[in-house]
Amino acid sequence: MDMKIKDELSSRMKCTQCSLFTKCMPQGLNVNEMTDIDALVTQRVKVKRGMSLFRQSSQFNSMYVVRTGYFKTVISNENGSDQVLGFYTRSDYLGFGSVLNEGHNCSAYALEDSEVCIIPYLKVDEIAKTIKNLQAHIRKLLSKEIARENFEMLSLGSVKAEGRIAIFLLNLSARHYERGYSRTDLNLSMSRQDIASFLGLTHETVTRGLSKFIKDGIILVDNRRIVIVDHDMLDLVINRENS
Amino acid sequence: MDMKIKDELSSRMKCTQCSLFTKCMPQGLNVNEMTDIDALVTQRVKVKRGMSLFRQSSQFNSMYVVRTGYFKTVISNENGSDQVLGFYTRSDYLGFGSVLNEGHNCSAYALEDSEVCIIPYLKVDEIAKTIKNLQAHIRKLLSKEIARENFEMLSLGSVKAEGRIAIFLLNLSARHYERGYSRTDLNLSMSRQDIASFLGLTHETVTRGLSKFIKDGIILVDNRRIVIVDHDMLDLVINRENS
DNA sequence: CGGGCCATTGACATCCATCAAAGCGTGTGG
DNA sequence: CCACACGCTTTGATGGATGTCAATGGCCCG
Numbered sequence: 416m417d418m419k420i421k422d423e424l425s426s427r428m429k430c431t432q433c434s435l436f437t438k439c440m441p442q443g444l445n446v447n448e449m450t451d452i453d454a455l456v457t458q459r460v461k462v463k464r465g466m467s468l469f470r471q472s473s474q475f476n477s478m479y480v481v482r483t484g485y486f487k488t489v490i491s492n493e494n495g496s497d498q499v500l501g502f503y504t505r506s507d508y509l510g511f512g513s514v515l516n517e518g519h520n521c522s523a524y525a526l527e528d529s530e531v532c533i534i535p536y537l538k539v540d541e542i543a544k545t546i547k548n549l550q551a552h553i554r555k556l557l558s559k560e561i562a563r564e565n566f567e568m569l570s571l572g573s574v575k576a577e578g579r580i581a582i583f584l585l586n587l588s589a590r591h592y593e594r595g596y597s598r599t600d601l602n603l604s605m606s607r608q609d610i611a612s613f614l615g616l617t618h619e620t621v622t623r624g625l626s627k628f629i630k631d632g633i634i635l636v637d638n639r640r641i642v643i644v645d646h647d648m649l650d651l652v653i654n655r656e657n658s
Numbered sequence: 659m660d661m662k663i664k665d666e667l668s669s670r671m672k673c674t675q676c677s678l679f680t681k682c683m684p685q686g687l688n689v690n691e692m693t694d695i696d697a698l699v700t701q702r703v704k705v706k707r708g709m710s711l712f713r714q715s716s717q718f719n720s721m722y723v724v725r726t727g728y729f730k731t732v733i734s735n736e737n738g739s740d741q742v743l744g745f746y747t748r749s750d751y752l753g754f755g756s757v758l759n760e761g762h763n764c765s766a767y768a769l770e771d772s773e774v775c776i777i778p779y780l781k782v783d784e785i786a787k788t789i790k791n792l793q794a795h796i797r798k799l800l801s802k803e804i805a806r807e808n809f810e811m812l813s814l815g816s817v818k819a820e821g822r823i824a825i826f827l828l829n830l831s832a833r834h835y836e837r838g839y840s841r842t843d844l845n846l847s848m849s850r851q852d853i854a855s856f857l858g859l860t861h862e863t864v865t866r867g868l869s870k871f872i873k874d875g876i877i878l879v880d881n882r883r884i885v886i887v888d889h890d891m892l893d894l895v896i897n898r899e900n901s
Numbered sequence: 902c903g904g905g906c907c908a909t910t911g912a913c914a915t916c917c918a919t920c921a922a923a924g925c926g927t928g929t930g931g
Numbered sequence: 932c933c934a935c936a937c938g939c940t941t942t943g944a945t946g947g948a949t950g951t952c953a954a955t956g957g958c959c960c961g
Binding site for chain 3: 606607608618619622623625626638
């Protein structure tokens with residue numbers, strides 16, 4: 416791993432006392448199970464902007480939950496061409512598309528200075544014996560990841576450039592809102608190039624799309640800061656092409 | 659469910675005696691665990707061509723393994739536009755991108771008269787208590803599904819029409835070969851339109867791509883039957899655009 | 902202050918979706 | 932068993948969306 420700083424969990428770092436607990440772990444646990452959960456996360460790690468949390472093909476030992484900051488996952492093929500698979504922030508799980516003994520199938524890079532909790536994979540089976548819901552919880556998380564990608568594939572197949580950008584902005588807005596941030600005022604951590612790669616476009620096309628939205632009075636843009644003036648219009652952009 | 663015929667499992671239908679056992683279930687089980695596995699699959703179901711195995715938004719109760727035949731999964735959005743997500747044949751798992759209580763996130767249709775084994779979701783947790791490897795096995799299957807979709811997303815993002823078609827043919831070839839069929843002689847169960855939707859293209863573009871491959875001496879085509887004359891050339895098609 | 906990455910805009914080329922038409926294959930009903 | 936109808940496949944012509952190449956200016960960080 417590329418990380419410099421590792422913090423052993425002190426008592427104040429228990430999962431059960433973490434502000435993300437309800438988003439991160441299964442619900443309806445009893446006291447004993449809570450204690451087991453606290454044993455699950457052994458470390459937190461800080462990752463500087465631009466550094467990788469894990470790399471494609473490296474050994475898969477752990478799953479991660481983002482505490483603070485922002486990550487992108489990237490998959491590379493043998494020709495060196497990259498594709499951004501997704502963006503991850505507070506309370507998102509990372510490193511799920513990977514299997515023990517087969518290594519990570521993508522790399523994860525920090526887009527800002529970030530911090531993650533580490534869940535050693537081997538502990539999951541161990542602790543799941545005593546916690547009934549944990550296995551189902553993990554299956555649910557895996558399923559969600561698949562469902563998310565299904566949705567992306569649907570979008571990329573049939574929707575054109577401006578529609579994809581609109582989808583991206585609305586998703587981002589919704590995700591920020593879920594986390595208690597503004598629904599209209601977005602500070603992007605990712606570059607135009609990252610967005611473009613994620614959406615299967617070029618960075619010029621992303622810029623042009625955003626410029627068009629500005630001209631139409633749908634958003635305001637100041638470099639990485641984007642204000643959504645009219646959510647409904649963004650919805651219309653998506654559907655207008657999909658007729 | 660849309661299926662007409664349901665067969666209760668007779669003794670000769672035990673998982674442990676099934677020709678697909680090694681592909682379908684975890685390895686290294688002892689005798690008792692084998693018995694438990696046999697209790698996992700309660701039914702087989704035949705699905706006629708064109709019929710659905712499950713439908714988007716319908717309740718999720720079971721996972722499926724294809725015994726014979728061919729399926730496609732399709733996701734629809736509110737505008738009625740569809741997208742083919744994947745194709746599934748012998749020993750493939752189906753219905754994994756779905757979670758208990760949240761319903762299936764896509765529909766599955768039989769492309770030929772087919773037969774599947776049904777694994778009731780609730781039994782999984784129950785039996786997993788006694789079989790150590792089953793949970794890990796399922797997580798592995800889920801991870802593979804995610805990895806597969808990651809790969810698709812990579813392809814769809816950066817590769818052009820002919821390259822996508824080449825990837826599709828090579829995948830199909832490899833999957834058939836894994837199952838003991840010819841690597842060069844493919845009998846497609848899906849229409850050009852299905853392939854097009856899966857690859858994010860139109861059916862005309864798929865046809866044109868195949869015609870180009872014929873002209874270049876890479877494949878032979880007779881309607882749904884395709885013979886791959888030169889695998890290496892297909893590889894070159896992919897890379898030539900990706901430079 | 903300077904260098905390098907990022908963002909924006911324009912001109913142009915190209916790939917592919919769209920529209921159209923015709924041939925072919927398959928399944929069904931008379 | 933044949934005929935017909937419908938859907939699937941193929942091919943052509945055309946226009947539009949978006950990738951590519953290029954140039955400029957801005958921002959951030961060292």
